[in-house]
Amino acid sequence: MPSTTVAPLTHLHLLPRQRAWQSLPTGSHITVTDGSARVHLCHCLGGSWVALPVLLRAGDSHPLERGGWIEIEAVDGTAQLHLQPPVPWLVLASLRLPLRQAWAWLRSVGRHAALHGSD
Numbered sequence: 001m002p003s004t005t006v007a008p009l010t011h012l013h014l015l016p017r018q019r020a021w022q023s024l025p026t027g028s029h030i031t032v033t034d035g036s037a038r039v040h041l042c043h044c045l046g047g048s049w050v051a052l053p054v055l056l057r058a059g060d061s062h063p064l065e066r067g068g069w070i071e072i073e074a075v076d077g078t079a080q081l082h083l084q085p086p087v088p089w090l091v092l093a094s095l096r097l098p099l100r101q102a103w104a105w106l107r108s109v110g111r112h113a114a115l116h117g118s119d
Helices: 089-094 096-116
Strands: 010-014 019-024 029-045 048-057 061-063 068-084
Touching: 010 019, 048 061
Parallel strands: none
Antiparallel strands: 010 068, 019 068, 029 048, 029 061, 029 068
């Protein structure tokens, strides 16, 4: 049976005021596990590229609407981050059969209990 979790694309540790550039696919999630970080997202507004900073604190997660190179900066001390890729559709499709089997088993247990009572 395939694993239902996806390993983090990158575990990132940033020192105070350190910046890093990461290439991430669309649908990735940036999660701050310790400290705080500023994520600079670039958007095209009126024909010009504008960096829009997003501040994330410990426990915050931010999904990326668009992939590409993302600048991440530690704020107020060190920061620990998980950069998680999107779950591939193939992994989700492979979960369909095991979930059906589990549901069928639960229904059979329920029918057995209804017929024979709880012993």
